[in-house]
Amino acid sequence: MSRVAVVTGGTRGIGAAISKALAADGYKVAAVYAGNDAAAEAFRAETGVSVYKWDVGDADACAEGLARVAADLGPVDILVNNAGITRDGMFHRMKFDQWREVMRTNLDSMFTMTRPLIDGMRERGFGRVINISSINGQKGQMGQANYSAAKAGVIGFTKALAQENAAKGVTVNCICPGYIDTDMVAAVPEEALKKIIATIPTGRLGKAEEVGDLVAFLASDKAAFFTGAVHTVNGGQYIGNG
Numbered sequence: 001m002s003r004v005a006v007v008t009g010g011t012r013g014i015g016a017a018i019s020k021a022l023a024a025d026g027y028k029v030a031a032v033y034a035g036n037d038a039a040a041e042a043f044r045a046e047t048g049v050s051v052y053k054w055d056v057g058d059a060d061a062c063a064e065g066l067a068r069v070a071a072d073l074g075p076v077d078i079l080v081n082n083a084g085i086t087r088d089g090m091f092h093r094m095k096f097d098q099w100r101e102v103m104r105t106n107l108d109s110m111f112t113m114t115r116p117l118i119d120g121m122r123e124r125g126f127g128r129v130i131n132i133s134s135i136n137g138q139k140g141q142m143g144q145a146n147y148s149a150a151k152a153g154v155i156g157f158t159k160a161l162a163q164e165n166a167a168k169g170v171t172v173n174c175i176c177p178g179y180i181d182t183d184m185v186a187a188v189p190e191e192a193l194k195k196i197i198a199t200i201p202t203g204r205l206g207k208a209e210e211v212g213d214l215v216a217f218l219a220s221d222k223a224a225f226f227t228g229a230v231h232t233v234n235g236g237q238y239i240g241n242g
């Protein structure tokens with residue numbers, strides 16, 4: 001029987017590439033999205049991947065949504081916490097709503113999505129939790145105190161959860177993408193983008209598929225000895241210990 005994977009933010013950008021990579025490897029994928037119905041429907045039509053709509057920052061919505069996925073597809077063995085938003089601004093001008101919205105989606109979702117699934121993974125003796133952080137959670141970024149703090153929290157969450165669940169056959173890993181060629185990065189003005197690329201030793205933006213392929217590996221049986229790790233996909237732009 002094919003294992004079931006849930007990917008949050010799974011119908012666009014990096015999340016779409018992750019969903020496609022897992023589907024190509026034979027997983028039954030549930031791609032979760034928050035608001036763009038047209039994009040989600042186009043993704044479903046293109047890939048045949050099941051799509052589900054709920055707010056990953058809402059604990060009740062996550063519990064109900066994950067129950068629907070389990071009823072439709074089967075018990076969830078792979079969770080990819082990919083959903084994220086930005087509400088950028090210099091901290092001395094930042095409003096609490098900008099802070100709270102980012103924390104709710106980017107960090108609270110680690111709890112609201114993972115907590116309903118972890119017991120089942122432990123009981124079945126198999127699970128993969130793969131959390132998508134960011135290069136800016138490792139090095140920080142001016143104008144992103146909220147985002148950087150949330151993504152740094154994802155790294156800490158990963159390391160703690162990995163230690164708690166390794167003996168139960170559940171691995172927990174983190175991926176920190178750098179600048180990836182998605183619609184979000186494409187919206188950066190051309191001159192600013194040139195300056196960004198100049199700081200990347202490989203001389204190019206990353207591809208969403210490169211993140212998707214790493215997720216597919218970490219979800220596989222081949223990655224059973226990988227846990228608590230922070231994997232960078234940034235072309236050498238930042239080299240650190242996580």
